[in-house]
């Protein structure tokens with residue numbers, strides 16, 4: 001029951017207000033884009049797209065304190081906070097727009113700012129009131145997942161294999177810490193140190209950027225070719241064995257999804273269309289509407 005014109009009478013300028021706040025933040029740091037996009041994904045997969053991931057707890061027991069969320073970059077949270085401030089500084093809009101909708105709009109804006117497709121965002125999500133470490137457990141995909149594990153998790157939210165492949169294309173921008181893939185380059189199996197599905201030259205480059213005992217704060221580009229452009233280079237990389245995680249490379253290695261990777265690699269417009277369709281479906285996952293939940297006054301705390 002989400003609608004594109006949900007705020008037509010309560011906050012008609014919400015889209016332009018959010019867009020200018022997000023653009024300003026993006027001009028200050030590129031990380032705004034990957035951080036916000038990943039934040040939206042992690043929000044929607046845990047209790048639905050209800051901004052539960054944004055909540056803080058005084059004793060560090062909220063979603064964002066779970067190991068799977070701890071690497072969410074602060075710039076994503078900051079983007080929503082800045083956009084919410086901008087929305088609330090318009091007297092008409094004050095406390096009318098949910099944090100969940102602001103995150104959905106900000107995500108659309110960062111994708112466009114990074115060179116990706118533009119699309120309409122459905123609105124009317126309400127903010128959740130619950131955020132716990134426990135609710136994250138087994139709800140987010142891990143970089144070691146194989147195709148069956150990925151499909152199970154995405155299909156539990158009504159997302160198809162094609163949606164899953166298209167959404168994985170989000171790894172065309174942003175960063176990863178070395179420990180998320182170090183097994184693939186140092187310790188794959190007793191007989192093979194390097195994952196054989198990994199391009200050997202790329203593996204050696206990765207070893208150079210991520211030496212053993214590297215500072216755990218070091219993060220590297222996930223797309224080695226166009227790290228700051230939202231494009232289909234991610235899929236071309238997969239064809240070359242240059243997917244950073246097992247969960248990336250498996251999309252090409254497993255013949256069940258290879259043809260979709262090949263299609264997106266050869267046709268950027270096909271990727272863009274599939275991404276828009278998939279992220280729109282992602283934005284509907286588990287949403288609260290009507291009088292469920294609330295419109296949070298401060299995105300970090302329940303009212």
Ligand code: HEM
Pocket residue numbers: 033034035037038041071072073141142143144145150167168170171173174175176177178180219245247
């Ligand atoms: C398919 C299963 C997925 C797995 C296993 C996965 C896993 C990961 C991991 C391990 C990182 C690196 C985190 C770090 O070390 O800081 C990462 C980063 C990222 N992921 Fe995913 N992800 C998946 C799907 C998605 C989806 C569906 C999206 C969004 C639509 C997404 C967006 C991102 C972005 C943008 C980053 C970079 C974050 C940054 O630079 O701050 N991922 N992902």
Ligand SMILES: [Ca+2]
Pocket residue numbers: 042043044045046047048049050051052053
């Ligand atoms: Ca959520």
Ligand SMILES: [Ca+2]
Pocket residue numbers: 172173223225226227228229230231232233234
């Ligand atoms: Ca790229």
